[in-house]
Amino acid sequence: MAYILQTIIDIATGVLEEGLVYAILAFGVYITYKILDFPDLSVDGTFPLGGAVAAVLILKGVNPVLTLLFAFIAGTLAGTLTGIIHVKFKVRDLLSGIIMMTALYSINLRIAGRSNVAIFDKDTIFENAFLKKLVPEAVKPYETLIILLFIALFMKLLLDFYMKTKSGYLLRAVGDNEVLVTSLAKDKGTVKIVGLALANGLVALSGCIYTQKSGFFEISSGTGSIVIGLASVIIGINLFRRKEKVKATTAVIIGTIIYKACVSIAIAIGLSPSDMKLITAVLFLAILILSNDRKRKVNSRA
């Protein structure tokens, strides 16, 4: 029994770790998809962008903590470009994202130098001399989890704080009521660009952490990121739809963990991996239908 319990704890640790890394990506997707109502596909490119930046800088000997900042900046640049393509050149939202995602594939390869860069033997935010000294042996198995928990909570609080600032307020207004923004004599285009920059910065940050956690950068790691992000956001937001006390950011974190848990369960019960994408799609659709259903009920009641 103790053996089984330990296994369950280990599996849960793995799921939580994965969930917390991707929660930061989901924050970004939450901003674009939920707040700005902008289906931003650049995410599939900015996630590995963060990874490429991390791998290259770490190989060059840059402090792993600093790479988080650089990855974030790289992501904001990419997001800004997506925004400019959309706002200034009036390209449709979906297409702007696709253009950026496509461009980023080559850019990522250029940055990393090749499609797979390993950093196993280098210091990362999860493995370095400082932590080795600091962390007692008993806590070692949960070291990564604790670090991730810290980062995810920090980003959550930062984002919660940002949403209460003037800039954050405008961001929310653009998605809900564009007229309001214009009436406040603010340029809604600029607000959108800021939102996209912030969102992609978060996604790249997530990619940077992911690469440091797994120990290598792989160009294909971005494929499907947007699906993971969207599924997590939709699960989280719908689960806590009627719980007003739960902040959206909290909901997103929990949504991501649930999504990753579902994948883990699918693997554990031996569902054919070939069916994985179909299962994701069905799960995705089911949640959307369920949430639509609820909306309709609310409407008919009104």
Next chain:
Amino acid sequence: MKRRIAGMMVFVLMMALLYGCSAGKGDTVTIGIGQYAEHPSLDNCREGFLAGLKSEGYEEGKNLKVEYENAQADNSLAGQIADGFVSKKVDLICAIATPMAQNAYGAAKNTKIPVIFTAVTDPVLAKLANDDKTPAGNVTGTSDKLPVEQQLKMIREILPDAKKIGILYNTSEANSVSAIEEYKALAGNYGFEIVESGITATADIPLATDNLLTKVDCVSNLTDNTVVSSLPVILKKAGEKKIPVFGSEIEQVKKGCLATVGIDYYDLGVKTGKMAAKVLKGEKKASDMNFEIIDQAAFYGNTAAAKDLGIDLPKDLTDSAKEMFDSIAE
């Protein structure tokens, strides 16, 4: 309602975990096989691996429990698969192809679980081994590095007048990129020039092939997953222009490539399986064994393809062939 759903989810989770843990310990060893993508060569590798284990006394269903997962070329999924194996404390992880091996190594790094990889072209570049080829940790296995020099020599023997060799490859596959570099470095020694054509997706292949075929005397394949999956398209287009296509391993020759001096992934798997058996028996630790390569690459030819192209394969090559095919497999 929500509570019921949540309750159900927890129940499913528990059942799943119990299922996962139901492996009795005792005399049975449990291994996790993680394969990065669905691919005939990698499948051969896996079958060979199990055969290698069997020859050393580990038979599936008897004293061996195998948990097989395929990541469908999804790196995030590969990470979760590796984490899952580590959580279940399998006795050994077999990782097939580079990203899977890196994920497994990363996940098992701080545990005692040994990782045996196969079909990793450059374990040093992937940092699974140190620069002096010793293991980077509790990890070892086999490399599927292409015998590029022997391949070039063979092409020269079959096509004495050819000047340009075309190679299609996916820019996102690390194995291909390093193989291209080796081709370029060695081609001059045999009087060849390499014309490379990088693609990023299966959809690029028809156009890239058309373009490449106007510039080259023959085409040589790598073990590039994207290109190999589209082999029929390439063979058809090349066949129309009577341009020979050389493979990089046995499966490609079966499917109609003219010839190869390549590796047999099944044999590679067998070799890997035997290494794994040593670790399972406790004879050697993974961290004490350097990674291995197939030392003797063999010649494989396809006489049906040769006939279609109007080329005679030199007799000394066909005589030395490990296997000749006289038809083109669909």
